[in-house]
Amino acid sequence: ALRVAHTWLCSPRNLLDLDTFSKSDPVVVLFVQGSGSSEWKEFGRTEVIDNTLNPDFVRKFVLDYYFEEKQNLRFDPMGSHSAVFGAQDFLGQAFVALGEVIGSQRGRLERPLTGVPGKRCGTILLLAEELSNCRDIVTMQLCANKLDKKDFFGKSDPFLVFYRSNEDGTFTICHKTEVVKNTLNPVWQPFTIPVRALCNGDYDRTVKIDVYDWDRDGSHDFIGEFATSYRELSRAQSQFTVYEVLNPRKKCKKKKYVNSGTVTLLSFSVESEFTFVDYIRGGTQLNFTVAIDFTASNGLPSQPTSLHYASPYQLSAYALALKAVGEIIQDYDSDKLFPAYGFGAKVPPDGKISHQFPLNNNAENPSCAGIEGVLESYLQSLRTVQLYGPTNFAPVINQVAGTAAQVTDGSQYHVLLIITDGVISDMLQTKEAIVTASALPMSIIIVGVGPAEFEAMEELDGDEVRLSSRGRFAERDIVQFVPFRDYVDDSGNQVLSMARLAKDVLAEIPEQLLSYMKTRDIKPRQADP
Numbered sequence: 312a313l314r315v316a317h318t319w320l321c322s323p324r325n326l327l328d329l330d331t332f333s334k335s336d337p338v339v340v341l342f343v344q345g346s347g348s349s350e351w352k353e354f355g356r357t358e359v360i361d362n363t364l365n366p367d368f369v370r371k372f373v374l375d376y377y378f379e380e381k382q383n384l385r386f387d388p389m390g391s392h393s394a395v396f397g398a399q400d401f402l403g404q405a406f407v408a409l410g411e412v413i414g415s416q417r418g419r420l421e422r423p424l425t426g427v428p429g430k431r432c433g434t435i436l437l438l439a440e441e442l443s444n445c446r447d448i449v450t451m452q453l454c455a456n457k458l459d460k461k462d463f464f465g466k467s468d469p470f471l472v473f474y475r476s477n478e479d480g481t482f483t484i485c486h487k488t489e490v491v492k493n494t495l496n497p498v499w500q501p502f503t504i505p506v507r508a509l510c511n512g513d514y515d516r517t518v519k520i521d522v523y524d525w526d527r528d529g530s531h532d533f534i535g536e537f538a539t540s541y542r543e544l545s546r547a548q549s550q551f552t553v554y555e556v557l558n559p560r561k562k563c564k565k566k567k568y569v570n571s572g573t574v575t576l577l578s579f580s581v582e583s584e585f586t587f588v589d590y591i592r593g594g595t596q597l598n599f600t601v602a603i604d605f606t607a608s609n610g611l612p613s614q615p616t617s618l619h620y621a622s623p624y625q626l627s628a629y630a631l632a633l634k635a636v637g638e639i640i641q642d643y644d645s646d647k648l649f650p651a652y653g654f655g656a657k658v659p660p661d662g663k664i665s666h667q668f669p670l671n672n673n674a675e676n677p678s679c680a681g682i683e684g685v686l687e688s689y690l691q692s693l694r695t696v697q698l699y700g701p702t703n704f705a706p707v708i709n710q711v712a713g714t715a716a717q718v719t720d721g722s723q724y725h726v727l728l729i730i731t732d733g734v735i736s737d738m739l740q741t742k743e744a745i746v747t748a749s750a751l752p753m754s755i756i757i758v759g760v761g762p763a764e765f766e767a768m769e770e771l772d773g774d775e776v777r778l779s780s781r782g783r784f785a786e787r788d789i790v791q792f793v794p795f796r797d798y799v800d801d802s803g804n805q806v807l808s809m810a811r812l813a814k815d816v817l818a819e820i821p822e823q824l825l826s827y828m829k830t831r832d833i834k835p836r837q838a839d840p
Contacts, residue, residue, distance in 0.1 A: 325433035326364040327402045335390035336361045341372050344383040347807030379817035381639050382409035403432030410642035412439045418592045441588045448584040452501040458572035461524035461532040468525040469497045476517040487774050490525040514542040522556050535571035547579040587821035593835035597643040602707040604731040605656035606700040612693045618732050618761050628760040628795050629730050635809035637682035648678035651685045652707050656696040666706040701736035708744040715751040721833035724824050725753035732761040742780040749785040754823045756816045760795040768792040787826045791819050
C-alpha cells in the first residue's frame with residue numbers, strides 16, 4: 312500500500328451558478344466506496360470558498376493507495392455553507408478510480424462534472440502526490456535457535472512468513488523468507504522490504520511473523536509465531552533483539568511448555584528508495600496480455616459442468632478472473648489495447664493445434680479494445696475453436712518475453728495473465744521460459760480454475776524455493792499463482808470475492824516492477840512540471 316496525499320481539488324472550473332445576486336460558494340465532498348461494496352461513504356470535505364465558480368481548494372485528502380484494489384471515488388461539488396446539503400445545493404459529480412489518477416500523466420486528471428439534466432456543470436481537476444514517508448526500504452537478517460522438530464526422518468525445513476496488520480484487524484502477507492533445509496537453527500539470507508509493505512508507514516502497527524516447516528506438498532507445518540512492530544524492529548540497529556516463538560495450541564495443552572524456539576534479529580538498516588508511483592508518474596506503462604486455456608479438460612463450453620460455461624445470470628470462472636484483474640491493470644495502460652491469446656485448441660480453418668492463437672482471430676494485431684473487447688473475443692473463440700490439448704505455457708510466455716525484450720529502458724513493463732484449469736504439460740520448457748523472462752521487464756500471474764491439484768503452479772510461483780532451470784536460477788521472482796476456488800464466497804457476494812482475488816494476485820506487481828528497475832539501475836523519468 313502506498314500512502315498518497317491527494318491535492319485533488321485544486322481546480323474545479325466553470326461550476327454551475329446557484330446564487331441569484333452573486334456566484335456560488337462551493338465546497339467539494341469526497342465519497343469513497345469500500346472494496347466489493349456498492350455503498351458510498353463520505354470521506355471528507357474541502358473548505359468553502361465564497362463567491363467563485365473557479366475555486367482553488369487548499370485542503371488535501373490523505374488516502375491509502377493500493378495498486379491491487381479498485382478504489383472508487385466520487386467528488387460532489389456543493390454550493391452551500393450548510394452541514395446538511397439539499398438537492399438545491401448540488402453542482403454535479405465526477406466518478407474516478409484512484410488508479411486512474413495515479414496512472415495518468417503527471418498524476419493529473421481532468422474530469423467533466425455531470426448529474427444536472429440539461430446543464431453544463433464544468434470540470435474538476437484532480438492531482439495526486441505521494442507522501443514522502445513511503446520511500447524507506449528496510450534490509451534485515453534473522454536467525455532462529457532450537458526450533459521444534461517437525462520432520463519424522465530429519466530436522467525441520469524452516470521459513471518465515473511476515474504479515475502486515477490492516478485497519479480492520481485482518482492480516483496480509485507481505486514477505487516470505489527462503490526455506491533453510493534440515494536444521495533447527497536456521498540463518499536466513501538478508502532481505503529487503505519497503506516500509507509501506509511492512510507496516511503501511513505506521514511504525515507502531517503490529518507485524519506478525521509465523522514460523523513454518525516446509526513440506527513439498529504445500530501442507531507446511533506451523534511451528535509458532537511472534538509479533539513485533541517496525542519501531543521495535545528498528546531498535547536492532549543498536550542491539551540484537553530476541554523473540555520467543557510461541558505455538559498457542561501447545562501452550563494450552565502442555566503445562567510445562569516454554570516456547571517453540573527463538574528468533575533473533577541480527578541486523579536492521581533503512582534507506583530511501585524510489586517507489587512504484589515514481590515510475591508510473593514518470594511515464595512507465597503497464598502492458599497487459601491475457602492467455603486463456605482452451606484445452607478439452609475444461610469440458611464442452613455448452614454444458615453447465617464446463618469451466619467455460621457462462622449462464623445468462625453468471626460469467627464463467629475464466630471471465631470473472633479476467634475482469635477482476637484486467638479492470639485494475641487497465642488504469643495504468645494509456646491505449647487500453649490488450650493482446651489476448653488462447654492455447655491448447657484446434658483452430659480454423661485447418662484444425663491445427665495452437666498454443667498462442669489470437670482470440671480476435673487477427674494474427675497481425677492480436678490486441679483487443681479494453682477488457683470488454685477481450686471478453687467479447689474470448690466468447691467468440693469459444694464458438695469457433697475446438698477445445699483440445701495439451702496444456703503448454705512456454706509458447707505464450709516466450710511470445711510476451713520477446714515483446715518485453717524489445718524495450719528494456721523502464722518505459723514499458725509487461726504483465727501476462729494466464730488462466731488455466733489443469734496440470735501443465737510442458738513443465739521443463741515453462742521453467743526455462745520463466746527463468747529467461749525473469750531478466751526482462753515482465754511479471755506473470757497464473758489463476759488456476761476448477762478442482763485440479765496445482766502443485767506444479769506452486770513450484771513456478773517460487774515464493775519458497777527460487778525457480779531454476781538447467782542450473783540457472785530465476786533472477787527475480789516474477790510469478791504469482793492463486794487457485795480461483797479459494798475466492799468463491801459462500802455468501803454469494805461475487806463482487807467481494809473477485810476484489811479479494813485481484814488484491815492477492817496483483818499485490819506483488821509493484822515490488823516486482825521495482826526489483827527490475829533496481830537491478831538495472833533504472834531511475835524514474837522526471838515528470839514535466
